[in-house]
Amino acid sequence: MKIPMKEIQAVLFDLDGTLVDSMWMWRDIDIEYLGRYGISLPDNLQKEIEGMSFSETAVYFKETFSLPDTLDEIKAEWNRMAYEKYRYQVPIKPYVREFLDALLVRQIPMGIATSNSKELVQAVIDGQHLEHYFHSIRTACEVAAGKPAPDIYLKVAEDLNADPKQCLVFEDVPAGILAGKNAGMWVCSVYDAWSADMEEEKRRLADEAIMDYSEILRDMEEMK
Structure with missing residues (x-):
């Protein structure tokens, strides 16, 4: 050793x-979240955001996909979508x-x-x-x-x-x-x-x- x-x-x-x-669940969350805006999940998304903080990832999403939501709204929605999974699953x-x-x-x-x-x-x-x-x-x-x-x-x-x-x-x-x-x-x-x-x-x-x-x-x- x-x-x-x-x-x-x-x-x-x-x-x-x-x-x-x-990690298994974030692909589904990303598909659902981006799908609301008619955006397909890019194949390289996870590699692109690897290591980024939660806030840095929100900036990346907003800028890359031209999202109308504020950064705080993006993060709040991700927390809402993932909380039950993290707490219980x-x-x-x-x-x-x-x-x-x-x-x-x-x-x-x-x-x-x-x-x-x-x-x-x-x-x-x-x-x-x-x-x-x-x-x-x-x-x-x-x-x-x-x-x-x-x-x-x-x-x-x-x-x-x-x-x-x-x-x-x-x-x-x-x-x-x-x-x-x-x-x-x-x-x-x-x-x-x-x-x-x-x-x-x-x-x-x-x-x-x-x-x-x-x-x-x-x-x-x-x-x-």
Whole structure:
């Protein structure tokens, strides 16, 4: 294993596709939302907005598709369309809870650094009862630039009083992996079906890659 787990002071997670299996639903939401304006979903949309904050994505939609709604109206509608799914339907990924428990036992602080909205990340936290694990939950809307800029990860590391060089990031897309690396952190790529076609690129950019969290749990057990 390349990542020196014994030296890790804090563990930082992306949300969508990393902690929870949620990427599947955004295609349907985008199709429905753009369909209201008679616009078909572009094939490259997800790649174009990869890593953008919720607010940056709203700007992209408004400018690219010439939408009449204000930025606040766009974001409010996305939150409305997605809230129930995040609160009640989006599952956490395999072995996430076991890994979080292992970190908790070892007293390693944890944080979330997400491009999603505060409302939707809170819906997942409440729905899955994850609130006791995380000492910092930040969205990219709270910093100057979204991923691949390092801002969001540096902010969470600051919250956790952790040296970025001793932080471990879990991410599922290239822009997020680059954000962690640009922050000077160790990065582990997490497999997600939605980004399966990017797997080779993800593995090239990250320090480590896992199919699910059972792999890193096994490594932690072997280090005892």
